[in-house]
């Protein structure tokens with residue numbers, strides 16, 4: 001039997017979001033219905049509302065979520081009703097050319113639930129990132145559910161579903177930060193701060209946080225930055241070189257998504273160093289770099305999709321480290337809010353007042 005729940009809908013471009021009744025079908029083959037306990041508010045939800053992702057309104061927003069599996073469809077064996085899970089937006093297929101080569105974190109054929117959730121009048125909803133978790137319950141592909149230790153608070157666990165995993169993974173998976181490395185992180189929002197936390201976890205000796213907002217630099221220091229640079233006042237490339245013996249950082253992580261900050265990252269790394277682009281640019285942005293510098297400086301220029309994470313490998317590991325007190329994921333939760341407060345949370349996010357507002361159900 002399909003069931004009716006409350007969910008946050010973005011009805012049309014730039015229209016305020018509102019809570020409406022959502023019809024959630026019973027799970028079909030390979031699907032699961034999850035009772036949502038917490039869901040973080042991410043910039044991507046705001047992009048959906050603004051029409052910046054696509055025009056498939058109405059959207060059911062929310063995608064950084066954790067909850068309890070309520071029911072599963074035929075053929076689902078990896079999760080069962082009662083399991084505490086974090087939702088991911090890259091359920092790997094196991095069959096594409098990346099999966100078959102043993103690199104499932106690059107899976108080129110990730111999937112979502114086949115059935116659609118609807119409004120009560122039958123209008124089909126587009127769930128944000130194939131999740132749609134600003135809702136009491138949501139329907140996903142079972143592969144989007146990753147079991148973790150239920151001892152963790154759901155508000156904290158859900159954050160691994162998107163931005164925090166993207167940042168930690170940019171450092172530990174894509175950037176391959178190791179013991180003793182110097183790291184610079186440009187842009188210290190939720191993603192950049194998570195890259196700082198990941199670098200600390202990996203044993204980086206020096207972690208330089210760069211932002212244009214002093215409030216962000218204060219938080220970055222609390223999360224693990226050893227040095228901070230306000231790039232509105234100081235040339236960040238010069239400052240990072242000065243802090244690294246005149247050479248530049250071993251790994252520079254760009255967590256803004258703009259050509260000028262990418263260029264800073266490019267020149268702020270040591271010879272043979274690594275640049276990781278985790279910030280998402282818009283389609284109109286272009287980069288102009290002397291090719292001789294690309295060649296002459298050597299090293300690796302990489303981008304990081306979702307922190308190159310493999311949910312089944314990374315989510316339980318990071319939750320365990322958090323529960324052991326070795327990774328403070330709680331620092332990313334600025335406030336907890338109710339379902340009908342998402343619009344106000346977008347406003348606070350826009351003004352840079354919060355790292356993450358988390359809807360708790």
Ligand SMILES: NC(=O)c1ccc[n+]([C@@H]2O[C@H](COP(=O)([O-])OP(=O)(O)OC[C@H]3O[C@@H](n4cnc5c(N)ncnc54)[C@H](O)[C@@H]3O)[C@@H](O)[C@H]2O)c1
Pocket residue numbers: 043162163166186187188189190191192210211212213216231255256257258261277278279280281304305306307352
């Ligand atoms: N690659 C992925 O899989 C993935 C996943 C989630 C988010 N992202 C992207 O990561 C980026 C950051 O996300 P967020 O949630 O942390 O956003 P955010 O808005 O919270 O943080 C951005 C930070 O960059 C700072 N900033 C802005 N312009 C700057 C500049 N010129 N120089 C230095 N700092 C500057 C801001 O002050 C802010 O602290 C976004 O582009 C987002 O789309 C990528």
Ligand SMILES: [Zn+2]
Pocket residue numbers: 092093094095096097098099100104107108109110
């Ligand atoms: Zn695949």
Ligand SMILES: [Zn+2]
Pocket residue numbers: 042043044045063064162163
């Ligand atoms: Zn997100």
